[in-house]
Amino acid sequence: MWLVNANVVDVLTGEKLRDRAVQIGPDGRIVEVASAPPVGAADAQVVDVAGRWLLPGLISCHTHLSVVFPFSDTDEREDPAVTAYRSATRAHQALQAGITTIRCVHEQNRADLSLRRAAARGWISAPRIRGAGRAISTVGGHGEGAATAYATGEEEFYRAAAAEIAAGADHVKIFINGGLAKAGEHYDSQEMADEEIRGVVRAARDSDKYVVAHSGESIAIRQALAQGVTSFEHAYRLDEETARRMVGPDIFLTPTLCVTRSESWMRANHFEEHSIQQALAAADDHLLSIQRAIRAGVTLVNGTDYPPGDLVDGVPAAVHEMLLMAEAGLTPLQALQSVSTQAARLLRIDDHVGQVRPGYVGDLIAVDGDPLDDLDALRHISLVVQAGSIIRGAA
Missing domain, CATH: 2.30.40.10 (Urease, subunit C, domain 1)
Structure with missing residues (x-):
């Protein structure tokens, strides 16, 4: 052709x-x-x-195809077939929107790994998928109630990470901070001990994989950097010193500015009011944090947290995120690289994608x-x- x-x-x-x-x-x-x-x-x-x-084609690095809105409607015992149908629909929408590669960073019932196999056989139309399977959470942590895996202590976290890798995961997702979704939750709460993070990193390195950390603020990011984590999500509150420590060829930040700057989309998708208000309250700090990361020279990649083909203010979420990153200070070329060359480097496919x-x-x-x-x-x-x-x- x-x-x-x-x-x-x-x-x-x-x-x-x-x-x-x-x-x-x-x-x-x-x-x-x-x-x-x-x-x-x-x-x-x-x-x-x-x-x-x-x-x-666009690459979206923070995707949840199986997510349910509002989050409180998640059924942790959901039939895997139902999860797969919902996820396949969103994968198809993403591809139609021009997103040809996605990185999933937690899917209920490991739907991402199932969809990847189905797409390889030509059974569904979907982007190229790099999957995490299930994220791993502390008991009572940010991931509780979202059909994640649970662990306590270094060896349990090692075994949990090894289980996702054995199931076919390309990377391992953990939560080192709280988030914005639950009532009373806050992103500055630290949720994992050093040895627990170390257990996950050890399991990942044993299989030549890497660790993705849901990370809200600087203290936990520095903690995770010290243990060998290389991929960070959100950074709602990032200070200049931590941003400087994140500068390096193998360290990546996915800002997900969509999360705190998409009120109309959240309301259209029936988010609970406390989730909306917590997200909006974090918006100013979030933007300032990403601007600090840009000034420091941190490598940024595009990711939405939302299904990337969903329309936000009339454009696919992945495009909306790109425009927000440009507003934060990326040049047009840097914004394009965040969804192409830099994203491909993070996913370790930059030699052919x-x-x-x-x-x-x-x-x-x-x-x-x-x-x-x-x-x-x-x-x-x-x-x-x-x-x-x-x-x-x-x-």
Whole structure:
């Protein structure tokens, strides 16, 4: 297949490649980015992009496909088939929205791992999935009531993490702080001891995996950094010293600004009032924290906490998050990298996903305008291609 009359954004360098043709081979990988199809390519499928801008498919790094709203409606004994149906619907919506890869960071009944197997067999239409299975929570902690795994002490946490990895998890999710969802809960409460975090990190490293930490504030983030955690979520209150400690090639922060800046979406999805008010009350600190992270040079990746294909203020949540990150101080190129090259590095797939270049998987989206000039171009994604197959739209 050839995509012709395209302007291509090199998200690694920011270079604009105008009037190009992109060839995707039968294996779904990009073969060539050329000035035009060669003579003799007339028999190939040709899609005229008509001057639109081609980008890599979006990568969302903090996803819950199985989540129930309001959170209090979660049934920890839910039939796994029901969980799978709900999750598959949201996965399909995400792919239609241009999100071609997702990282799940806790799914009830390990729905992410089931969907990944189903997608590999062609039974469902879904993004590429990197899954955690179930997150691991302390008893009475942030994850209680959300169908997580529970543990106490270093060895229990080690065994719980090893169980998720044995089930097929690509990474392990823990909660080192409280959150914003439950009445009376607060994100500055520390929930894991050093040795418990150490047990999870040890299990992850034994299988060449990494640990993802729900993290609300600086003390717990420094604690987790010292134990070897490399992927942090939220950072509602982050001080400058902790931000400086987070700077490094293998440490990532997923801001999830959506969580504290999407009141209309929360109300439309029947969030309980205490959850809404706690989220809104954290919004100013959250924004200032992410601005500190940007100034320090922390590597940021895109993640929504919400299903990434859900519409928030009229755009997919993953795009909404990108726009919020730009408002916080990312340049358009950095915002695009947060959902492509940097996200792919975090997921350890950057050798074949996250760029429009030969050898990479043909996951592509097309937008009308130049996103390096105006990120609002991402509000209208007109074409979605996954591994060389057109998912939605045509020029």
